[in-house]
Amino acid sequence: MRIASLLPSATDLLFDLGLGSSVVAVSHSCDHPGAAGLPVLTRSIVNPDAPQVEIDRAVSEAVQAGRALYQVDGELLDHLAPDLVVTQGVCEVCAVTPGTLETAVRYLPGCLPATQVLSLEGRTFAGILDDLRALARATGVLERGEALARTMQERWENIQPAPGALRVLTLEWVAPPFFGGHWVPEQVERAGGVNVLGQAGSDSGRTSWEEVAALDPDVIVVMCCGYGLRANVEFALTLRNGPELRAVREGQLWAVDANALFSRPALGTVRGAEVLADLLRGQAREGESVQVP
Template sequence: MRVASLLPSATDMAVDLGLAGQLVAVSHSCDHPAAAGLPVMTRSSIGAHLPPADIDAAVSAAVREGRPLYQVLAEVLDAVRPDLLLTQGVCEVCAVTPGTIQDALRALPDSLPTDARTLSLDGKTLSGILGDVQRVADAAGVPERGEALTRAARDRWAAITPAAHAPRVLTLEWTDPPFYGGHWVPEQVERAGGVNVLGRAGQDSGRATWADISALNPDVIVVMCCGYGLADNVRFAQDLRAHAPARTLRAVQAGQLWATDANALYSRPSLGVVRGAEVLAALLRGEPTHGASVRLS
């Protein structure tokens, strides 16, 4: 089976399921080592190296005007002709959606085999993510691998030792302007032993004001800007610490401002969310995890 993945989490799932050798194309943001050298099927219309406020403005303008944030390269799709095309329906800001794929197929209607399948992954909670892992396994003809992976993930989730003191936690998936974490992130916080102060499990993330955040005055702030690794999130957290409204917050004054590897642990609906909860539990105990979290003193 020839598998094309249009988002990093789907690539991660495919590799976890032992399908690395069947990947024939990936997205521009797929960073798994197994994706190296494969044809790239997508591109973003937003510059990746803009400051956070400029990225937010560009995304907001594109959504307001009905312009797609991503493009599928129809000529690559035509060249690789996958049997299984993995996309997502969780967030139009994060990756290619089924509608964008349909636009590409209209340009090249014969670019997929007649029996090709497009599978849209839509898990917004841990349970939904594990369900998507099984759906990919079933579609690829390896259901037993999906069963083994999801069982191991549930066991590992259950084995997490939560922080004992139940600190009040704010997760920020964007810092300028501030957006709180949604979807599976509130579950991760609760499993780690924290009290999530903004956002609900399974619901979209949302924009917050500094007045909202000041009123909540959380004990811990975790910076996990969507689409970025640890080094970038350290930089975003440093900028946040220098921002006047943030300097008065309890978490910042107490040295409980943390940066994390959002790409690996929080941004993607993949098995990495289990590891993300483990890292959160450790940092709520005051323990940084090498390569995954940094405490800003």
């Protein structure tokens, strides 16, 4: 089977299922080591290296105008002739949606005539495991997928929550501030924290520093979507010169590797909850979390 993955979480899941050799193309955001050198099918219309304020403005303007944030190389996709294309319907800001894919091939007669398109929809931890099973079913390795899902469920349930029920704010963006949604509130609760903004299964959302100050969280975790640990440390450092927040003043400002552990609906979310549990105990994990002074 020839598989084209249009989002990083799908690529991660495919390699977890042992299907890396079947992946023939990926998105520009796919950073799994096994995908290095594969043809790239997508590009973003937004400059990812721009300041966060400019990225937020560009995304907001595109969404309001009804413009897709990503473009798909339909001709290359047609040339590669995959048996399966994996996309997503969770967040139009994060990756290619089925609508964007449809637009890309609309004017290519005969493109993808026998190709299956699978849209992953997981918005909770249970939904992520359902996506894993759906991907395993579509690729003919359902038994392998079921076994992996059971293993990850057991690992999730065996996470030892930190004591103290600290009140936690997760930030998926800092300029302007956005709180974490989807599976992130579940990760916080599983780790032993009390999530102060955002609900499991619901979208991430915009907040204000005034609201953050009023909530007065015990711990703030910076996990800006699309970035690793080093970049999130830099984003967290900007909060030291921002509004007066008790968590920052008391040294309870943390940064984490969002790409690997929090931003993607993939199996890394289990590891993310484990990292959060250690973080709430005051313990950093090298390469995954840092307490920002």
